[in-house]
Amino acid sequence: MFENNLTDCKCCRLHASAKTVGVNYRGAENPHIMFVGIGPGPEEDEHGINFYGRTGRLLEDCISKAGVRQEYCAWDNVVKCFPNDSGQIRNPSKEERWSCAPYLFRNIEKHDPKVIIPLGNIALFALTGLKGITKYRGQRFIRRIGSKDRVIVPSFHPASALRGQAGNKDFITQDILHAWRIANAHPSQPPSLFPPS
């Protein structure tokens, strides 16, 4: 069970080492594109703001290059406290992801994004149950989340472009442009089916 007040959450052990408990959704009230990453990093934990650090700045650069305005976007994560061991960033465990996912789904329901972009494998799996971001990035899926079907266009996590895979920045930019076109497409345009064949 999760807390109504996110900053009071103690549903998993991540709250104990976080400077900011519950680094939450930020961005447009009803975004065209909602990005979903893994969790806050050290800079986000320090400032309590999603995608505040280098990764966020790289993603903002991709958004600009795709010709999309930031005010149409929103940012959130699978877990809302900095996943770390003694200050060293790590991926959240399965239990931590399960504990925190209801907050993400609540935000999706509340803000009703036109397209969701999971960034990297952990967010891809949390939103679709699929594994393999390299295989699935740039494709369009439909998944029921909350009260309605959601359009999902996976992409690489921007941190990968900072860790030696610089070419991923171009793929992320392409995927944002693809998501933007879907978000602004005529509603009669048929979506692809989920799961993929």
Ligand code: SF4
């Ligand atoms: S990561 Fe999520 S579930 Fe865990 S304590 Fe923080 S807000 Fe609660």
